Amino acid sequence: MNILTKGLIASLVLVGGVALAKEGVQDPTVKARMDLMSTIGMNTRVLGDMAGGKTEFDAAAAEAAKAALIAASNDVAAKFEVQATDPVAEAKPEIWTNWDDFVAKAAALTAAASAVDTSSAATIQAGMGAIGGSCRDCHSAYRM
């Protein structure tokens, strides 16, 4: 098996995992916020793959991914506002007891995405640290 095939299988397993998690979701509010996070994940991957040279640099696709990240991060507060639960949900209840901090962490992603310069793979790479940092900051505090 060559490296390309292995990489493809690894990404299929990743995508499959996400799809399985969502299949089990019953609560529509939880599903909507998971879908929003999946959108954030997919667009982050588009930028990360270009930054890392895994996919060819494409200015229009990079700009679209950046715009999608900004829009999705601006939608986090609305999608999480109602404290819905589901057996497969990974959102910690602390979100709703530290709401202002949670919203500030979403705004940090908006700021990081807005700051990304999509003019080349190298400039995207320079902005990926701040984007990844904003995911980690929020997930480590508010995701199980």
Ligand code: HEC
């Ligand atoms: C403001 C907080 C916050 C930020 C910022 C954030 N996330 Fe999340 N993310 C969450 C929470 C909370 C969950 C768990 C949601 C649930 O299961 O109800 C989650 C879940 C996810 C999931 C799983 C979705 C699913 O289908 O179960 C992915 C993928 C994800 N985030 C990717 C990202 C990426 C990539 C970034 C950064 C670019 C990011 N997130 C930034 C809070 C955040």
